[in-house]
Amino acid sequence: MMVWSAIFLSALAMTVIIALRYIVSSGLFAWISVRMRPGIYDGQNRQIQREIGWSLLSAAIYGIPAGIVAWGWQAHGWTLVYTRWDAYPLWYLPVAPLVYLFLHDTWFYWTHRLMHRPTLFRAMHAVHHASRPPTAWAAMSFHPYEAITGAVVIPVLVFLVPIHVAMLGIVLLIMTVMGIINHIGWEIVPRSIIHSRLGAWLITASHHHRHHEQYRCNFGLYFRVWDRLCRTDGGLSEP
Numbered sequence: 057m058m059v060w061s062a063i064f065l066s067a068l069a070m071t072v073i074i075a076l077r078y079i080v081s082s083g084l085f086a087w088i089s090v091r092m093r094p095g096i097y098d099g100q101n102r103q104i105q106r107e108i109g110w111s112l113l114s115a116a117i118y119g120i121p122a123g124i125v126a127w128g129w130q131a132h133g134w135t136l137v138y139t140r141w142d143a144y145p146l147w148y149l150p151v152a153p154l155v156y157l158f159l160h161d162t163w164f165y166w167t168h169r170l171m172h173r174p175t176l177f178r179a180m181h182a183v184h185h186a187s188r189p190p191t192a193w194a195a196m197s198f199h200p201y202e203a204i205t206g207a208v209v210i211p212v213l214v215f216l217v218p219i220h221v222a223m224l225g226i227v228l229l230i231m232t233v234m235g236i237i238n239h240i241g242w243e244i245v246p247r248s249i250i251h252s253r254l255g256a257w258l259i260t261a262s263h264h265h266r267h268h269e270q271y272r273c274n275f276g277l278y279f280r281v282w283d284r285l286c287r288t289d290g291g292l293s294e295p
């Protein structure tokens with residue numbers, strides 16, 4: 057009984073943390089968006105309400121596996137998440153987040169493409185595409201089935217790829233910020249970066265916005281690697 061209540065409390069705490077993270081970070085970028093682009097979300101109040109509702113439901117779905125794994129990490133030393141700086145060579149510190157982002161991107165690209173098959177689209181992914189155009193509140197606006205595909209990624213990866221707990225924090229930060237800035241409806245990243253050599257491989261609002269316009273291209277999450285390899289890269293739009 058003690059064990060089950062500890063797991064339940066951990067899942068509940070994670071749900072609350074993820075929901076608060078969503079409200080604070082999406083709220084911050086929504087505020088910046090309205091200041092930088094006055095009127096950008098005019099007439100979208102009903103859509104924003106739906107985006108917030110689906111996102112809060114997603115927070116609970118993300119919170120459950122995260123809470124179980126966090127409990128196992130603390131209580132039983134589960135996972136390959138480490139806290140000592142010298143547990144692995146120093147050069148590995150920045151490598152681990154890149155591996156996490158690439159593997160997450162790979163998983164996202166292929167599950168996302170699958171979800172664009174007509175039957176799966178209606179069942180799992182239409183909720184996300186109901187955001188036309190998306191807003192800063194759409195970052196976690198997923199149907200529960202789609203949220204499950206996202207919720208398992210980090211809880212599985214921490215069993216497979218060693219990472220320092222601080223680097224895991226950086227992965228979660230990048231995940232959160234990129235999820236939002238890809239949906240805010242305008243390009244926050246300077247043109248000089250987007251049109252640089254590095255920028256040509258990164259996904260920002262200009263790239264993901266085209267996915268929300270055309271559906272058949274730009275399936276990636278962080279990097280354009282898979283879209284380019286599989287010839288699904290439809291270039292940039294001007295949100």
Ligand SMILES: [Zn+2]
Pocket residue numbers: 184190239264268
């Ligand atoms: Zn999207």
Ligand SMILES: [Zn+2]
Pocket residue numbers: 168172181185267
């Ligand atoms: Zn899609």
